[in-house]
Amino acid sequence: MCLGIPAKVLEVNDNIALVDYGGGVKKKVDCSLVPDIKPGEYVIVHAGAIIERISKEDYEETMKILMELLKYSK
Amino acid sequence: MTHLELTKPFQSRELAKAIVKKINKLSVELSKKGFEKINIMHVCGTHEHTITYYGLRALLPENINVIAGPGCPVCIVPAREIDEAIKLAKEGIRIFTYGDMYRVPGSYEGLSQAKAQGARVTIVYGFLDAIRLAQKSEEETVFFGVGFETTAPTTASFIVNNKVPKNLSILMSYRITVPAVEYILSAPHNLNGIICPGHVSTIIGAGAWSFISEKYELPTVVAGFEPIDVLLAILYILEQLINGKAELINEYKRVVKWEGNQVAKKYLSEAFMVADRDWRGIGVIPNSGWLLNDKYDYLDAREKFNVKIDKWIDIKGSCKCADVVLGRAIPTDCPYFGTSCTPQHPIGACMVSSEGTCSIWYKYGGHMIRKMRKDINTEGI
Numbered sequence: 001m002c003l004g005i006p007a008k009v010l011e012v013n014d015n016i017a018l019v020d021y022g023g024g025v026k027k028k029v030d031c032s033l034v035p036d037i038k039p040g041e042y043v044i045v046h047a048g049a050i051i052e053r054i055s056k057e058d059y060e061e062t063m064k065i066l067m068e069l070l071k072y073s074k
Numbered sequence: 075m076t077h078l079e080l081t082k083p084f085q086s087r088e089l090a091k092a093i094v095k096k097i098n099k100l101s102v103e104l105s106k107k108g109f110e111k112i113n114i115m116h117v118c119g120t121h122e123h124t125i126t127y128y129g130l131r132a133l134l135p136e137n138i139n140v141i142a143g144p145g146c147p148v149c150i151v152p153a154r155e156i157d158e159a160i161k162l163a164k165e166g167i168r169i170f171t172y173g174d175m176y177r178v179p180g181s182y183e184g185l186s187q188a189k190a191q192g193a194r195v196t197i198v199y200g201f202l203d204a205i206r207l208a209q210k211s212e213e214e215t216v217f218f219g220v221g222f223e224t225t226a227p228t229t230a231s232f233i234v235n236n237k238v239p240k241n242l243s244i245l246m247s248y249r250i251t252v253p254a255v256e257y258i259l260s261a262p263h264n265l266n267g268i269i270c271p272g273h274v275s276t277i278i279g280a281g282a283w284s285f286i287s288e289k290y291e292l293p294t295v296v297a298g299f300e301p302i303d304v305l306l307a308i309l310y311i312l313e314q315l316i317n318g319k320a321e322l323i324n325e326y327k328r329v330v331k332w333e334g335n336q337v338a339k340k341y342l343s344e345a346f347m348v349a350d351r352d353w354r355g356i357g358v359i360p361n362s363g364w365l366l367n368d369k370y371d372y373l374d375a376r377e378k379f380n381v382k383i384d385k386w387i388d389i390k391g392s393c394k395c396a397d398v399v400l401g402r403a404i405p406t407d408c409p410y411f412g413t414s415c416t417p418q419h420p421i422g423a424c425m426v427s428s429e430g431t432c433s434i435w436y437k438y439g440g441h442m443i444r445k446m447r448k449d450i451n452t453e454g455i
């Protein structure tokens with residue numbers, strides 16, 4: 001039940017955000033736990049609410065670690 | 075870019091191969107160092123889903139044992155609280171519940187059976203749905219508030235922001251994972267490392283788990299939910315074991331901050347108070363749940379409708395659900411698994427929820443892995 005689904009924020013209006021799950025699926029969710037969220041950001045949605053944003057910098061940092069791993073395994 | 079593209083690298087076969095290669099190497103070194111078996115516990119149903127669905131156990135060397143711990147918030151709700159919801163629903167009060175909770179058996183029946191007999195039960199996706207539906211009528215309604223740290227803050231935020239309509243109250247069943255993990259670690263155990271739940275950590279912060287590495291001296295990794303996340307967590311634990319270290323690593327940095335979600339934490343402490351609560355078939359775990367703060371007493375469904383259940387049945391027959399939740403048994407240890415207990419006819423709660431270990435093993439064949447390992451040589455994969 002702690003399943004969180006990544007999504008992209010399309011609109012934000014008074015603590016309600018319209019998010020895009022990809023594949024044409026969009027839904028209005030609560031964003032009072034991440035009140036400063038902006039359209040264009042990626043987030044994790046859980047049980048109808050955004051619980052956190054996906055940090056671009058940290059995502060890229062993890063990708064670097066993964067690429068290194070791949071490089072040295074060859 | 076869509077979320078599908080975001081998660082893709084974390085499902086890469088190439089990367090999985092590279093990580094498994096390292097894991098294999100380390101496991102050989104560890105057995106040379108005297109580690110006969112390396113027991114790694116995770117505490118999240120979504121982790122178990124990833125591990126079983128992607129068949130990760132089959133990729134791991136024999137001496138690495140990944141154990142499912144208390145990671146299913148639906149599985150641990152005592153039958154008493156389900157009985158309370160059923161009682162209210164039968165009295166004509168509309169109960170809003172998550173779909174996962176709908177079919178979990180109480181002492182005698184679940185909400186789904188009660189509904190078939192005319193009780194008022196509506197499945198919702200979240201608290202926001204319950205608020206919207208309650209606003210549409212004057213009837214008395216109750217939200218069955220089930221979940222861990224990930225789920226509770228949304229309810230708390232609506233309470234604090236005064237957005238709960240007068241005809242909606244809450245049946246509080248929220249539980250806290252950290253004390254449950256401490257409950258397991260403070261008893262005798264044979265664990266060598268812990269994988270912490272990413273989305274619970276989103277709220278409470280990676281730092282909330284530092285007691286595992288500091289007090290219990292176990293390598294600890296906060297991990298995400300794609301197969302690469304889980305494999306990395308295992309790798310990070312093995313690396314620590316080789317180096318004789320016990321540290322807390324945050325693998326899921328892209329989502330989890332060290333201090334967590336401060337806004338959510340503030341809502342939680344304003345709306346709720348921490349209390350000793352019982353877990354289904356396990357008993358009371360100190361400080362392991364939330365109840366409404368005195369200020370919000372008027373939202374408490376138990377008080378409002380004076381519902382009280384004195385006798386209830388958590389565990390039926392030889393169901394091993396409580397041991398499965400605590401990581402002390404695996405589903406196939408249970409005589410009912412796949413015979414008299416199936417997702418269509420569940421005996422215990424672990425066979426119902428999509429996060430329950432029994433249900434996951436039944437659906438995705440987790441029980442086959444041991445046999446498969448013997449039949450197929452997975453070395454070098």
Ligand code: SF4
Pocket residue numbers: 392393394395398405408409410411412415416420421422423424425432
């Ligand atoms: S298989 Fe069914 S009866 Fe056995 S432990 Fe799991 S839920 Fe309980």
